[in-house]
Amino acid sequence: MPIKTISRDELIRKLKNGENVLLVNVLSPQDYHLGSIRGSLRIPLAELNQRYGELDAKREVITYGAGRSSTASGEAAQFLDKKGFLVRAYEGGLDDWKAAALPLEESKVVALEQPSGLSGMAEPARARHSSDPLDIHAKRATTDGIRRKL
Secondary structure: OOOOEEOHHHHHHHHHOOOOEEEEEOOOHHHHHHOEEOOOEEOOHHHHHHHHHHOOOOOEEEEEOOOOOOOHHHHHHHHHHHOOOOEEEEOOHHHHHHHOOOOEEOOOOOOOOOOOOOOOOOOOOOOOOOOOOOOOOOOOEOOOOOOOOO
């Protein structure tokens, strides 16, 4: 049975309409530097068999990987389909998302916040965070570092 796919335009429409989709980045940890669509759950393909229980079976699951040449999102979608999930593979992956200059979560290690109450030390600034994949006002990384509206 062929894997159902979703295009970037259809994914954007679903996200803008507030549809209850769950984005799953199936890249391996060594590829996390490529970024992640904001609000995604990161479950590497190699761990999916052990971790698919973390997914909400009542939500449509959209898997994605690096790009069209990557087979990871299709393999993940096929696995989840066999487990009874409503699932589609985002056919363009991160390459397609970045090409459209859509927002990404940064993939960097963040220092732990300092405990409050330490004398003489200022409270650390807290960054604004948004789980909305299309929130163009939240801090994000794009392929060229320029903030753009959809």
